[in-house]
Amino acid sequence: MPLTTVETPTETDGASLSHGLKQRHLSMIALGGVIGAGLFVGSGAGIAAAGPSIVIAYALSGLLVMLVMRMLGEMSAAYPSSGSFSSHAERAIGPWAGFTAGWAFWVLLCTAVGLEGIGAAQIVHGWLPGTPEWAWVALFMVVFCGTNLAAVKNFGEFEFWFAALKVGAITLFLVLGVLALAGVLPGTDSPGGSHLTELLPNGGEGLVIGLLASVFAYGGLETVTIAAAESQDPVRGVARAVRTAMWRIAVFYVGSMAVIVALVPWDSPEVVENGPYVAALDRLGIPGAGQLMNVVVLVALLSAMNANIYGASRIGYSLVERDQGPKWLGRVSGGVPRVAVLASSVFGFLCVLLSYWRPDDVFAWLLNMIGAVILVVWIFIAVSQLRLRRRLERETPERLAVRMWAFPWLTWVALAGMATVFVLMAREPDTRVQLYSTGAMTLVLAAAGYAWQRARERR
Numbered sequence: 001m002p003l004t005t006v007e008t009p010t011e012t013d014g015a016s017l018s019h020g021l022k023q024r025h026l027s028m029i030a031l032g033g034v035i036g037a038g039l040f041v042g043s044g045a046g047i048a049a050a051g052p053s054i055v056i057a058y059a060l061s062g063l064l065v066m067l068v069m070r071m072l073g074e075m076s077a078a079y080p081s082s083g084s085f086s087s088h089a090e091r092a093i094g095p096w097a098g099f100t101a102g103w104a105f106w107v108l109l110c111t112a113v114g115l116e117g118i119g120a121a122q123i124v125h126g127w128l129p130g131t132p133e134w135a136w137v138a139l140f141m142v143v144f145c146g147t148n149l150a151a152v153k154n155f156g157e158f159e160f161w162f163a164a165l166k167v168g169a170i171t172l173f174l175v176l177g178v179l180a181l182a183g184v185l186p187g188t189d190s191p192g193g194s195h196l197t198e199l200l201p202n203g204g205e206g207l208v209i210g211l212l213a214s215v216f217a218y219g220g221l222e223t224v225t226i227a228a229a230e231s232q233d234p235v236r237g238v239a240r241a242v243r244t245a246m247w248r249i250a251v252f253y254v255g256s257m258a259v260i261v262a263l264v265p266w267d268s269p270e271v272v273e274n275g276p277y278v279a280a281l282d283r284l285g286i287p288g289a290g291q292l293m294n295v296v297v298l299v300a301l302l303s304a305m306n307a308n309i310y311g312a313s314r315i316g317y318s319l320v321e322r323d324q325g326p327k328w329l330g331r332v333s334g335g336v337p338r339v340a341v342l343a344s345s346v347f348g349f350l351c352v353l354l355s356y357w358r359p360d361d362v363f364a365w366l367l368n369m370i371g372a373v374i375l376v377v378w379i380f381i382a383v384s385q386l387r388l389r390r391r392l393e394r395e396t397p398e399r400l401a402v403r404m405w406a407f408p409w410l411t412w413v414a415l416a417g418m419a420t421v422f423v424l425m426a427r428e429p430d431t432r433v434q435l436y437s438t439g440a441m442t443l444v445l446a447a448a449g450y451a452w453q454r455a456r457e458r459r
Helices: 023-034 037-078 085-092 093-127 135-149 154-180 203-216 224-228 234-243 245-263 276-283 289-321 338-357 362-370 373-397 407-428 429-458
Strands: none
Touching: 023 362, 037 093, 037 203, 037 224, 037 234, 037 245, 037 276, 037 289, 037 362, 037 373, 037 407, 085 093, 085 289, 085 373, 093 289, 093 338, 093 362, 093 429, 135 154, 135 289, 135 407, 154 276, 154 289, 224 234, 224 289, 245 276, 276 289, 289 338, 338 429, 362 429, 373 407, 373 429, 407 429
């Protein structure tokens, strides 16, 4: 299929949006996107399955994410757009690809808003057991829907301070952990390497489960390339954020996993029951560690809600601007696509009812629904970069402010890694349902996108 000609995004889907995000906002959005609830809570199941090899799992999936972000950064610096990878897929592959990637990611973000609202409500309900969870979900939705309806700088300020708290918390954790391991933290004895004697306690199968858990913990990094289109200097902003992604991933994810498995026995029940960070802090005798980490996890969840409403509204707006959605969704006032913000918040408000009707199983149901959407998006990113890089080199090489390493070989390595993750998901009963759900949704969206493309061509 020939490359589709699409106008420069900053002239089409970015012109009506404001440019209220500053470099400090982008930097913190990128940092905050790395540190999510998946790291603070979800990593416990991975540690219980993989043992000390969870460090290897996070390192391998981290390498894959770094390659994806480098590819996305290359395209986003060349073509800044609120549509991000959806715009790139349309330009490189065709309108149907932009339609599929964009609306799949929109569904993912809207569903994630509901998931995060329910998770945050459960934490507050634990503090105030007499209050209903659904009321907290409703309150959080009203607050962050309102934040996103206002000027984009409000979103940036919320994310700046949310991310600052998360970065501060995990940095303090790493410092305390390293001091304890070195034997210089008062009141604690260093365990040395006593917890690392068996690298693969559950064999290769445990490593596979840990790898799958780690892959999906990295979701959220894509938001910075969406936000870059509304910054004062999109090209420089996205280039700087992508270039520093490597050390963030190494320090925050791989580093913290290494500290946790060195401090706490991998098979300790509290790793899953209380979360790995709480378990590690309890081992250090830090008073009030559980409640402290609950506050951090709550902030991580609220930050993700805020960012996902923002990301979903901008992806939806970009799709409409490219004639891939209903026109009413693209109305902009005050530099904000307010109708898209409301539409992107609808599912979160629906989760208020779901958490009232089905409080016991709604979380698992929603998780299965979004399944492996992020992997589908990553595949579109890799294929788009393969095609667009050649075009950029031939036509506008000056746009290549960020370049993919060892092109095209590492792009193909990334695609092989994604295919491997799909195979591993098909082998595991717990992830097979997610894979099939995502596959069905992707096929439906691809068929709808192709039909939309053909109808547009006839018009």
